[in-house]
Amino acid sequence: MKLIVGLGNPGIEYQFTPHNLGFLAVDRIANEYGVEVRNRQCRALTGRVVIGPETALLAKPETFMNLSGISVRELVEKHDVRPEEDLVVIQDELDFPLGTIRLQRRRSSAGHNGIESIISALGTKDFLRIRMGVAPDRKIEDGMSYLLAPFRKAQHKVVDEMLDTAADAVKAILIDGAAAAMNRFNRKVETEED
Numbered sequence: 635m636k637l638i639v640g641l642g643n644p645g646i647e648y649q650f651t652p653h654n655l656g657f658l659a660v661d662r663i664a665n666e667y668g669v670e671v672r673n674r675q676c677r678a679l680t681g682r683v684v685i686g687p688e689t690a691l692l693a694k695p696e697t698f699m700n701l702s703g704i705s706v707r708e709l710v711e712k713h714d715v716r717p718e719e720d721l722v723v724i725q726d727e728l729d730f731p732l733g734t735i736r737l738q739r740r741r742s743s744a745g746h747n748g749i750e751s752i753i754s755a756l757g758t759k760d761f762l763r764i765r766m767g768v769a770p771d772r773k774i775e776d777g778m779s780y781l782l783a784p785f786r787k788a789q790h791k792v793v794d795e796m797l798d799t800a801a802d803a804v805k806a807i808l809i810d811g812a813a814a815a816m817n818r819f820n821r822k823v824e825t826e827e828d
Contacts, residue, residue: 636690637715638663638804639678639706640724641748643782644696652768653699653781655793656724656748659766659800660692666801676708686809702748703755710756717761722807724800725749728777730767733792735799737807737816738763762812764803766796 640656648654664671664681671681671692678693691713695705706723715721718739725746730736739762743750753759774780785793799819806815 635713635715636688636720636722636808637693637706637709637713638690638722638724639693639695639702639709639752641699641702641726642694643698644694648782650784651782652726652728652785655726655766655768655797655800657694658793659724659764659797659804660694662797662801663804664692676712677705678709680709685805688808690804690808699748699751701751703751703753706752707755717756717758721761722764722804723749723752723761724764724804725766726768726781727765728769728781730765731769732767732771732789733796734767735796735803735819736765736767737803737812737819738765739812762807764800766800 638660640660642648642654642657660671663683667683669681669683669692671679671694673680677697678695680691680693683690683692691709693709695702697705709715710717710721725748729744740760742759743753768781770780803815803819806818
């Protein structure tokens with residue numbers, strides 16, 4: 635069983651904000667496969683999906699971002715998931731430009747409270763992350779206010795494309811393996827930056 639966790643905050647007021655990209659990515663995957671993410675377990679909304687040879691549990695923790703680790707730890711324990719092999723966390727990343735996606739593992743939280751909570755709860759940073767860039771195109775005074783404000787209309791197309799790419803990355807991880815997916819998606823980012 636693979637566990638695909640999208641990070642975000644519950645509540646309609648947070649739905650289309652940068653900090654909820656993980657939730658939006660899980661919803662994108664669920665919609666593509668005709669799955670509903672609405673079963674409540676381990677303080678998360680969940681839904682099962684089969685992608686290629688793998689069965690995966692899609693999860694959106696309902697603990698709010700800063701306590702995501704509580705839900706993730708319970709899901710890992712309940713489903714006997716090995717974080718280093720079976721856990722994929724989809725997160726927003728303020729350090730990357732909007733539209734950028736990178737697949738990485740064994741990294742610090744880089745100040746992301748949801749990731750910090752998961753590392754603390756699991757006792758390891760060895761799990762795969764899909765980091766989705768949300769850095770604004772202009773200087774901001776308060777990062778948290780930006781992360782919790784709805785995307786601007788001008789950003790919608792880039793966000794939509796990034797969600798498609800994140801869903802493709804999850805498929806690649808489950809079908810081809812993490813190393814092949816990292817090679818494919820991280821190289822694409824570097825090529826675009828050259």
